[in-house]
Amino acid sequence: xxxxxxxxxxxxxxxxxxxxxxxxxxxxxxxxxxxxxxxxxxxxxxxxxxxxxxxxxxxxxxxxxxxxxxxxxxxxxxxxxxxxxxxxxxxxxxxxxxxxxxxxxxxxxxxxxxxxxxxxxxxxxxxxxxxxxxxxxxxxxxxxxxxxxxxxxxxxxxxxxxxxxxxxxxxxxxxxxxxxxxxxxxxxxxxxxxxxxxxxxxxxxxxxxxxxxxxxxxxxxxxxxxxxxxxxxxxxxxxxxxx
Amino acid sequence: xxxxxxxxxxxxxxxxxxxxxxxxxxxxxxxxxxxxxxxxxxxxxxxxxxxxxxxxxxxxxxxxxxxxxxxxxxxxxxxxxxxxxxxxxxxxxxxxxxxxxxxxxxxxxxxxxxxxxxxxxxxxxxxxxxxxxxxxxxxxxxxxxxxxxxxxxxxxxxxxxxxxxxxxxxxxxxxxxxxxxxxxxxxxxxxxxxxxxxxxxxxxxxxxxxxxxxxxxxx
Numbered sequence: 001x002x003x004x005x006x007x008x009x010x011x012x013x014x015x016x017x018x019x020x021x022x023x024x025x026x027x028x029x030x031x032x033x034x035x036x037x038x039x040x041x042x043x044x045x046x047x048x049x050x051x052x053x054x055x056x057x058x059x060x061x062x063x064x065x066x067x068x069x070x071x072x073x074x075x076x077x078x079x080x081x082x083x084x085x086x087x088x089x090x091x092x093x094x095x096x097x098x099x100x101x102x103x104x105x106x107x108x109x110x111x112x113x114x115x116x117x118x119x120x121x122x123x124x125x126x127x128x129x130x131x132x133x134x135x136x137x138x139x140x141x142x143x144x145x146x147x148x149x150x151x152x153x154x155x156x157x158x159x160x161x162x163x164x165x166x167x168x169x170x171x172x173x174x175x176x177x178x179x180x181x182x183x184x185x186x187x188x189x190x191x192x193x194x195x196x197x198x199x200x201x202x203x204x205x206x207x208x209x210x211x212x213x214x215x216x217x218x219x220x221x222x223x224x225x226x227x228x229x230x231x232x233x234x235x236x237x238x239x240x241x242x243x
Numbered sequence: 244x245x246x247x248x249x250x251x252x253x254x255x256x257x258x259x260x261x262x263x264x265x266x267x268x269x270x271x272x273x274x275x276x277x278x279x280x281x282x283x284x285x286x287x288x289x290x291x292x293x294x295x296x297x298x299x300x301x302x303x304x305x306x307x308x309x310x311x312x313x314x315x316x317x318x319x320x321x322x323x324x325x326x327x328x329x330x331x332x333x334x335x336x337x338x339x340x341x342x343x344x345x346x347x348x349x350x351x352x353x354x355x356x357x358x359x360x361x362x363x364x365x366x367x368x369x370x371x372x373x374x375x376x377x378x379x380x381x382x383x384x385x386x387x388x389x390x391x392x393x394x395x396x397x398x399x400x401x402x403x404x405x406x407x408x409x410x411x412x413x414x415x416x417x418x419x420x421x422x423x424x425x426x427x428x429x430x431x432x433x434x435x436x437x438x439x440x441x442x443x444x445x446x447x448x449x450x451x452x453x454x455x456x457x458x459x460x461x462x
Contacts, residue, residue, distance in 0.1 A: 054365075056361055071365055072365065074358050074361075074362065076356070076358055078356070078358055078359060078362050080376065080377065080380065082380045082383070083376075091366055091368075091376065092365075092366035092367055095366055095367040095368050095369070095372060096367055139366070140365075143366070
């Protein structure tokens with residue numbers, strides 16, 4: 001059944017640590033079937049925002065509404081080095097007592113999607129950083145979350161791995177109707193794939209721009225985002241208003 | 244002082260049975276003591292995860308254990324259990340191993356990332372599954388290194404306990420030949436202890452540590 005409307009919405013989310021503000025009044029939403037990217041400089045509170053969306057931290061003020069189960073992929077791979085990649089990916093399915101045959105099917109689907117075939121019997125310390133990152137994502141994907149939150153999944157990956165990973169995530173969003181939220185510090189990495197881009201300011205993080213990219217050809221998307229950034233920098237108001 | 248030929252000749256005169264019996268006895272006592280210390284270190288490590296009060300108690304206990312001299316343990320345990328009891332060498336080995344293993348468990352727990360606990364919870368792991376699949380295996384590299392030190396210490400110290408009060412074992416044989424003013428016996432059995440320690444370290448503990456250490460290479 002195809003879902004419509006909002007998958008998650010955050011309104012006025014603020015967070016401080018030891019009196020130091022990290023996030024200030026952040027509004028954000030993601031719809032079913034969308035890839036949403038949050039981009040900002042180091043220390044802008046991107047990870048904190050994702051952790052709040054995942055329910056791992058409470059905001060000081062503001063609300064978060066999730067209309068489905070959200071699971072987060074951490075920035076660190078956190079693969080268990082004493083288990084093979086396949087067993088790492090199957091871990092959550094084992095805890096959920098998913099029948100063996102179905103677990104195997106989900107494993108095969110995720111490994112095909114992310115290009116992990118041929119690596120499932122390897123240990124994490126025997127594969128490249130990119131393959132380990134994909135396995136960490138596959139471990140969450142096989143649990144079939146409604147909302148997938150990824151903290152800098154592209155960090156440290158080469159261009160072709162970034163592209164294949166983002167294409168896989170886009171197919172999860174479009175093909176399976178999931179909401180995918182990706183955090184990154186680089187516009188270039190995610191602009192070609194995201195339906196909407198939230199740009200956070202220098203710390204403390206505030207949303208300084210929301211760039212709608214749905215319907216824009218992938219090749220033109222980075223240009224659209226940079227024009228928006230220039231507009232913000234020069235203080236020119238946006239034509240037609242809106243987000 | 245006896246020379247090398249004299250010592251080796253004396254050793255050969257002891258006979259295979261005496262060598263195997265006394266070496267086996269010392270090894271069994273040391274291993275038993277080590278295993279008791281290992282189990283206690285894991286139990287205290289589990290307690291360490293229960294809360295701040297338990298954490299402070301475990302830290303204080305470890306400091307106390309580390310500050311008590313082995314000599315005190317040996318004398319007190321021989322006084323309690325008697326000269327011929329097999330318990331003092333085992334307990335002394337346990338008490339010597341425990342602080343070494345506990346320090347490794349505590350440092351492993353402290354290094355264990357909070358994210359790992361969050362991940363376990365996100366994957367739906369029960370508390371038991373978290374300990375079994377996440378926490379205990381992550382302690383393997385520090386514990387393997389500590390096992391090498393702890394088992395070596397257990398072996399050395401249980402020999403001292405055997406010398407104080409026991410009816411067999413390498414320590415008993417060394418003390419016995421010392422009392423008989425037979426330095427060849429003291430050297431011969433000292434040589435057996437050194438050979439046993441090297442064999443154990445190079446044959447078992449070093450490969451075990453290397454195997455466990457590969458896990459610490461995070462992808």
